Amino acid sequence: MGTLGKVVFWLVTAFVLFVIVAPLAWIYLTAFKSPNDIFTTEARKLIFFKPTMENFNRLFREFPFWDNFLNTVIISVASTVVVMVISSLAAYSFARWNTGKGHLLFTTISTRMFPGVVAAIPFFVMYRNLGLLDTRFGLTLLHIYFNTSFATFLLYGFFKEIPEELEQAAMVDGYSRVDIFRKIVLPLVRPGLAVTAVFCLVWSWNEFLFSFLFTRVAARPVTVLISSFWGSIEVQYGPMAAGAAIVILPTLVAAWFMQRYIIRGLTFGAVKG
Amino acid sequence: MAEVRLENVVKMYGKKMAVRGVSFTCREGEFFSILGPTGAGKTTILKMIAGIEPVTSGKILFNGRVVNDLPPQERNVSMAFETYNLYPHMTVYENIAFPLRAPRWRLKLTPEEERKRVEEIAAFLGIDRLLDRLPQNLSGGQKQRVSLARALVRKAEVYLLDEPIAHLDAKLKFSTQTLLKEFAQRYGSTIIYVTHDFREALALSDRMVILRRGLVEQEGTPEEIYYYPRTDFVGRLVGDPPMNLIDGEIIPEGGTLFFRKGEDFTLRLEGRLAEQAQDVSWNENGRKVVRLGIRPEHIRLGGEKPSENAFRLPVYAVIHESESSVVTFRLRDNTFLYVRTVGFCKYGKGEEVWLDFDPQWMFFYGKTVEVLREGSSEK
Numbered sequence: 317m318g319t320l321g322k323v324v325f326w327l328v329t330a331f332v333l334f335v336i337v338a339p340l341a342w343i344y345l346t347a348f349k350s351p352n353d354i355f356t357t358e359a360r361k362l363i364f365f366k367p368t369m370e371n372f373n374r375l376f377r378e379f380p381f382w383d384n385f386l387n388t389v390i391i392s393v394a395s396t397v398v399v400m401v402i403s404s405l406a407a408y409s410f411a412r413w414n415t416g417k418g419h420l421l422f423t424t425i426s427t428r429m430f431p432g433v434v435a436a437i438p439f440f441v442m443y444r445n446l447g448l449l450d451t452r453f454g455l456t457l458l459h460i461y462f463n464t465s466f467a468t469f470l471l472y473g474f475f476k477e478i479p480e481e482l483e484q485a486a487m488v489d490g491y492s493r494v495d496i497f498r499k500i501v502l503p504l505v506r507p508g509l510a511v512t513a514v515f516c517l518v519w520s521w522n523e524f525l526f527s528f529l530f531t532r533v534a535a536r537p538v539t540v541l542i543s544s545f546w547g548s549i550e551v552q553y554g555p556m557a558a559g560a561a562i563v564i565l566p567t568l569v570a571a572w573f574m575q576r577y578i579i580r581g582l583t584f585g586a587v588k589g
Numbered sequence: 590m591a592e593v594r595l596e597n598v599v600k601m602y603g604k605k606m607a608v609r610g611v612s613f614t615c616r617e618g619e620f621f622s623i624l625g626p627t628g629a630g631k632t633t634i635l636k637m638i639a640g641i642e643p644v645t646s647g648k649i650l651f652n653g654r655v656v657n658d659l660p661p662q663e664r665n666v667s668m669a670f671e672t673y674n675l676y677p678h679m680t681v682y683e684n685i686a687f688p689l690r691a692p693r694w695r696l697k698l699t700p701e702e703e704r705k706r707v708e709e710i711a712a713f714l715g716i717d718r719l720l721d722r723l724p725q726n727l728s729g730g731q732k733q734r735v736s737l738a739r740a741l742v743r744k745a746e747v748y749l750l751d752e753p754i755a756h757l758d759a760k761l762k763f764s765t766q767t768l769l770k771e772f773a774q775r776y777g778s779t780i781i782y783v784t785h786d787f788r789e790a791l792a793l794s795d796r797m798v799i800l801r802r803g804l805v806e807q808e809g810t811p812e813e814i815y816y817y818p819r820t821d822f823v824g825r826l827v828g829d830p831p832m833n834l835i836d837g838e839i840i841p842e843g844g845t846l847f848f849r850k851g852e853d854f855t856l857r858l859e860g861r862l863a864e865q866a867q868d869v870s871w872n873e874n875g876r877k878v879v880r881l882g883i884r885p886e887h888i889r890l891g892g893e894k895p896s897e898n899a900f901r902l903p904v905y906a907v908i909h910e911s912e913s914s915v916v917t918f919r920l921r922d923n924t925f926l927y928v929r930t931v932g933f934c935k936y937g938k939g940e941e942v943w944l945d946f947d948p949q950w951m952f953f954y955g956k957t958v959e960v961l962r963e964g965s966s967e968k
Contacts (some may be wrong), residue, residue, distance in 0.1 A: 479672075479674070481670060481672060481674045482674050482676065484636075484639075484641045484661070484670075484674070485668070485670060485674040485676075486676075486687070487640075487641065487660065487661040487662055488639050488640075488641070488661045488666060488667065488668045489667075489687055489688040489691055489739075489743075490662050490665075490688060490691030490692075490693035490694050491662065491691050491693070492662065492693075495691075495692075500676060503678045504677065504678055
């Protein structure tokens, strides 16, 4: 790589880094600013200001932040657990026995092919009749519905990578189907399971549209709370940034955790060893 | 130990027939080989015996009992796969111990007993220093021996070995052959051994079958297969250089039958040979044609005319091997004739030599394979 190449490489890297880091930095800086510092036009104050916990105090005192945060945790974790159980078994079945000759797999995946909003109206009517509106259970069900297709599709690829002969060898060695799934298939597909689970968790954690439409008070996730700071009269940047700063943390951890596994997941084809 | 019998076994993959009615019996305690070129259906047959692939029609019997519908877990067979199929997340030790730990066999070994069994078979195959490694850190030859160890560690009704030494280097191949032979004799095991290498099959087997495009071409002892090949295909497959196959005309003249190979040579046929030649000959452009087969070591060379049937040809090339030489002659139709002589052959290129076919080892065949000519490829 020549000097020019190096310059271009670092320019592009710096640009990408800026695009990713700038909004995060802005959120974390704003979270610790007083209202005056937030709205000042003084450029120096962008970074140099007197930090305050005022935004966090307001967030915890005046808004049901922790209740909503708990909703998010419960809904995303519960839906991910259920999705992983359903999808891993379904994907294994699709990958190994071609269950439904591809039609069933396509039907499963096709639930992802139309805009979510299209499904929102029939779901809304259904939920109203069933009394599922504004319940954690109801929103969890919706997240299961949307994530199952995606997770099945992703896991299908991972299961497909495991050579069938490996399982045949284990059958000859005297193991039952269930034992083979537990002792051979699951350990080998673990990186794939981790990647899929994290994707589902993050998607459910960040999900806004259905949370916004299907919850009001009791089951409201934290994403909807944060958006409510953007009122028609004023935008409360302080509490909004403080809330975002906390909510983002788990996903940042997940992203860091995932980068290890995604690389493993991508090079997963090396099963033959 | 079990006797394994196949009765008219057919395997279809969709509309493609991979195995077209194969029958053979592997007796109890026998070392039985299935020899054939790529795509003959060897592995498919092994997998059907193991219960991995369902049989389309026909029967597979263990000790006279039909096992067609039994899953692999119920058949108590053991198999070494050509592709090794080691479990990538387990160490070599765990791989070998895996069949011992299957609840199905109710072995219930203590950890010490298990370690003893694994170490014994690992030492037997020379992989005892690799026990803590993962398969990804092994060479091809090492993986192959681990897969063989995993197949042999457990007492099974029948051991199915699919090209188990194909990926070993020459020296290891030889020593592992010796080990396999010893294993078979020590435990009186029934072994069905699949290979494309005729040397392995001849060296190891009590009996063997030759498989060709899903059909049994010949069944017999290694001696029968080598010295009395039933078809030109068997003669070609077994032996290096393979059996010489010479297509020539048969001409009756004054009550005697002659085999004429163009301008190259003419042989007088008597007794068994004359009958055989008549039986298998076919018509080509109004002439009676037949295929003569003779192994390279059954042709004698000499400086003086050794018999009435002998003829002279110029030497095309001489290849010296360690304990013998292969002398090549080129016939006028661009096919080669190979002759193996004991010791170091002293003939030079172009030298005219007398060739004498040993009538005891001459065979006549119908034509079922194409003979390689110079500048073409064998089919």
